[in-house]
Amino acid sequence: MRYIHDTDKFTIEGATVVTLGKFDGVHKGHQKLLATVRDKASGYGAMSAAFTFDHIPVSLSKTPGQSYIMTNAERRSFIESLGIDILVEYPFTSEFMNTEPEVFVEDIIRKSLKAVCVVVGPDYTFGKGGRGNVQMLADMADEAGFELVVVPKECYEEREISSTFVREELQVGHMETVNMLLARPYSVNGVIAKGSQIGRTMNLPTINIYPPAGKLLPPNGVYASVTILGGKSFYGVTNVGIKPTVKDNAEISVETFLFDFDEDVYGVNVEVQLRHFQRPEMKFDNIEALHKQIDADAQFARQLFMI
Numbered sequence: 001m002r003y004i005h006d007t008d009k010f011t012i013e014g015a016t017v018v019t020l021g022k023f024d025g026v027h028k029g030h031q032k033l034l035a036t037v038r039d040k041a042s043g044y045g046a047m048s049a050a051f052t053f054d055h056i057p058v059s060l061s062k063t064p065g066q067s068y069i070m071t072n073a074e075r076r077s078f079i080e081s082l083g084i085d086i087l088v089e090y091p092f093t094s095e096f097m098n099t100e101p102e103v104f105v106e107d108i109i110r111k112s113l114k115a116v117c118v119v120v121g122p123d124y125t126f127g128k129g130g131r132g133n134v135q136m137l138a139d140m141a142d143e144a145g146f147e148l149v150v151v152p153k154e155c156y157e158e159r160e161i162s163s164t165f166v167r168e169e170l171q172v173g174h175m176e177t178v179n180m181l182l183a184r185p186y187s188v189n190g191v192i193a194k195g196s197q198i199g200r201t202m203n204l205p206t207i208n209i210y211p212p213a214g215k216l217l218p219p220n221g222v223y224a225s226v227t228i229l230g231g232k233s234f235y236g237v238t239n240v241g242i243k244p245t246v247k248d249n250a251e252i253s254v255e256t257f258l259f260d261f262d263e264d265v266y267g268v269n270v271e272v273q274l275r276h277f278q279r280p281e282m283k284f285d286n287i288e289a290l291h292k293q294i295d296a297d298a299q300f301a302r303q304l305f306m307i
Ligand SMILES: Cc1cc2nc3c(=O)[nH]c(=O)nc-3n(C[C@H](O)[C@H](O)[C@H](O)COP(=O)(O)O)c2cc1C
Pocket: 195, 196, 197, 198, 199, 200, 206, 208, 222, 237, 238, 239, 242, 243, 244, 245, 246, 255, 256, 257, 280, 281, 282, 283, 284, 290, 294, 297, 298
């Protein structure tokens, strides 16, 4: 996949079929758009492209101080896995925010992207003050030389799927719903760090990762999880939180006890998929009480996974 970023000047040799938006989480609705882009691109013999932004300023987001379902690196790698040829991560500057929608269509969609087909949802808006919309795209399509495809909204239980919907469910730990909306498991990716090694003394070897800043996490607590490590999947149980029983700092870690696994793995990249919320994180009176609870957590997760 060609990855265009950190520049507002780019040219693409040849035509594209493009979809545009924020694509946080790349949920089921986004995936439908991207699948349409791929189909249309093969019909046109053009390249498939997604146009998004490096970041949306917090002041503009619907939820102030908002974090994101996916980091840019996660979004990029998932979009690549969907077989998209070009990803543009455009700098979201104040100059860009003030671009009139007609100028956006002319400069970006027509000249830079050389779009022969534009695929969006019915509520797509763009340009200064969000004045550009699907009607405007339809009015400009002939002259600008592209076909406009408007994909109907994908719904879940009668509500339109959106990144906002995913965030709401994630923040209350409804992992089954989140994973349904995302059409895949929500995951946290990171490099395995050394913990304080207390786990080993409890006969509970764990892998610790520190989620990147800006990554939206579900509530602190214990989750039945599947970890992808070295191309293999491992069932386990994961604590998201600050380990109040043993730590006095507030750094959030994602710590997983993998079932039937006993290797020293540090510095390796893993993906921890959170499948089911089991209980909130708690402060225990002593390590023994904590250990007993973790045994019960592991048993519960094993039952859930039927292993
Ligand atoms: C499944 C699981 C559940 C946990 N639950 C809690 C908890 O409720 N409260 C807490 O303080 N720590 C909890 N922890 C974190 C433990 O305190 C931690 O595993 C142990 O202290 C080892 O930490 P270390 O990796 O930094 O050595 C949990 C860990 C796991 C793997």
